[in-house]
């Protein structure tokens with residue numbers, strides 16, 4: 001039994017996303033998130049035509065050293081095609097901060113007997129996501145254990161205290177992990193300029209009071225300069241009606257992160273104000289419909305709200321969830337022909353992967369396309385270039401309107417100083433060095449490296 005608390009960083013070091021941090025204290029071995037880096041496998045694979053061979057589980061990932069060989073973590077299925085032996089689970093559990101891909105996606109390789117602690121809302125959204133995405137989003141079976149703010153979880157001598165934070169996905173949490181040596185605070189992803197800033201304030205206050213021996217914090221927007229638009233959610237709400245009102249008789253197209261429920265609510269209220277109906281993709285509508293089960297997160301009622309319509313694509317063969325769902329929201333279901341005929345009365349959600357729908361939608365030239373996501377991180381962003389070609393071809397007007405899910409540098413500096421931990425450990429950032437100017441001492445993690453605290 002070791003007499004120190006150790007943190008090992010299997011992801012999230014000098015990169016945005018991919019958090020996968022192992023916390024060890026006496027008999028406890030707890031993971032903080034189980035994410036996949038955005039750059040995962042990019043050196044060897046090109047989606048969708050050159051991928052790791054899924055039928056061989058972890059074989060390709062091990063061979064290319066993309067995944068660490070860790071005993072007692074992976075499922076029998078993932079290991080069977082490899083030369084690495086399966087072991088009974090050796091971990092106390094996995095605490096998931098929120099639903100984003102870069103915090104959960106490697107659950108797909110994990111032994112289903114290991115407990116996965118996650119927010120009630122996250123569990124519900126995940127169910128919907130797995131139903132509507134099927135093959136592409138299958139995390140497999142797990143021993144899900146849901147929590148809510150204010151209810152601690154005891155596991156192998158650790159006490160995990162989840163505290164809600166404001167982020168661009170609902171049911172996002174930070175954790176205070178009370179260890180034998182003191183408290184380790186973990187932010188997950190958070191912001192202070194969103195509609196639920198109070199939640200982040202609650203986390204900061206609780207973390208401060210716990211006098212943490214370490215603060216493991218994200219730093220997505222901690223960078224030498226910020227060139228991108230810095231809006232708050234309230235500013236997005238304020239600006240959007242101007243764009244919509246200027247588009248008389250034209251279709252308003254919108255793209256946003258599919259699980260950004262705050263943004264959905266923002267545009268829902270913009271639609272109401274401007275006298276339009278909000279047409280959601282079937283996937284997004286399914287998400288809202290599923291979330292009615294979590295009474296603490298208020299969402300528009302897809303089945304009854306007169307301001308909501310649901311867009312169903314023309315498909316060769318409908319998947320069963322789509323067929324079932326269409327029956328549930330039959331009175332709200334619309335297709336491309338309907339949207340084309342009522343352009344001036346609608347705001348339509350159109351995801352990147354559904355851009356070919358433009359062929360059938362035939363929006364009037366000059367229709368605005370509101371891009372409500374973060375601007376590309378680099379100039380060579382392939383998706384951005386492709387999207388721009390579609391917009392140019394259909395003569396759509398690109399409008400950038402977005403509020404980030406992450407703290408600005410100033411917000412982060414204030415957060416670190418308020419909590420005032422014994423040590424700061426920056427993750428989920430490309431500029432961990434900048435944390436040294438905030439005040440508290442910084443411990444820099446290394447990829448797959450261990451820090452003692």
Ligand SMILES: [Zn+2]
Nearest residue numbers: 098100167189
């Ligand atoms: Zn996130």
